[in-house]
Amino acid sequence: MKALIVFGALLLSTPLYAAQLVLELGASSRTWQTEELLKHPDVQTVQITDDVSYKKPMSYRAVPLTTLLTGVQADDHLQAVALDGFAAEMPAAPLLNKSGARAWLAIEDPAKPWPPLGEGKHSAGPFYLVWTDPQAGHISPEQWPYAVATIKRLSAVADRFPALLPAPNLAKDDPINKGFELFQKNCLACHRLNGAGDAQFGPDLNIPFNPTEYFSGDFLKRYIRDPQGLRHWPQGKMPGFSAAVLPDSELDLLVGYLKHMAGRKQPLAP
Numbered sequence: 001m002k003a004l005i006v007f008g009a010l011l012l013s014t015p016l017y018a019a020q021l022v023l024e025l026g027a028s029s030r031t032w033q034t035e036e037l038l039k040h041p042d043v044q045t046v047q048i049t050d051d052v053s054y055k056k057p058m059s060y061r062a063v064p065l066t067t068l069l070t071g072v073q074a075d076d077h078l079q080a081v082a083l084d085g086f087a088a089e090m091p092a093a094p095l096l097n098k099s100g101a102r103a104w105l106a107i108e109d110p111a112k113p114w115p116p117l118g119e120g121k122h123s124a125g126p127f128y129l130v131w132t133d134p135q136a137g138h139i140s141p142e143q144w145p146y147a148v149a150t151i152k153r154l155s156a157v158a159d160r161f162p163a164l165l166p167a168p169n170l171a172k173d174d175p176i177n178k179g180f181e182l183f184q185k186n187c188l189a190c191h192r193l194n195g196a197g198d199a200q201f202g203p204d205l206n207i208p209f210n211p212t213e214y215f216s217g218d219f220l221k222r223y224i225r226d227p228q229g230l231r232h233w234p235q236g237k238m239p240g241f242s243a244a245v246l247p248d249s250e251l252d253l254l255v256g257y258l259k260h261m262a263g264r265k266q267p268l269a270p
Contacts (some may be wrong), residue, residue, distance in 0.1 A: 101137025
């Protein structure tokens, strides 16, 4: 009986390091356990002054993401996949920065858990991609994925999902192509379009209807700015995109791409 009590006490006093982060980077792929990352030689405490998910200052034990991206080059493309199906598409270059806007992998210590993101919700752990000085790199809220399970090196979005491409006769610097770049950065983490994309989170933005087909006037832009201000419901998860994150000129380009794609619907695969 005494042995059982001692064993139970040990279980209660010993942190459990069950979480793991899978890095699929090619030859340098590996799986990191929470305990390994918390003991990483480059781990440090970082202060986030305006946390995108918690909406307040936060402090984390974190590792510079570039330290973990062995073999990744600036012109590579990465995808961070969360436990809930959120799939952030990100060019590698900003993630490799060692100054200015800098990406960090925040690690939740099971002995010191982070607060929940809201009533009835989990925390942002076990792994959360956060940024110091994000304004310096024009970092979007979609580039702060939380509950990250996997980071993959993949081909560019345009190569993987041709159904997302604007008309091929457009010039490279056409505003529609610029809008496509903004769509990848700000929308593709949650949404598919023409059934194309890896996200499992939000609705398709072209099938059966494109939002430019049912939002009249400036209501689509107002919705992107403040989703809960236009359609309020307790389970709404879409973040608002402020003018600081998505200036009016870029919002116009993004909506221009969506409107263009309304004329390029493709049937979904059965």
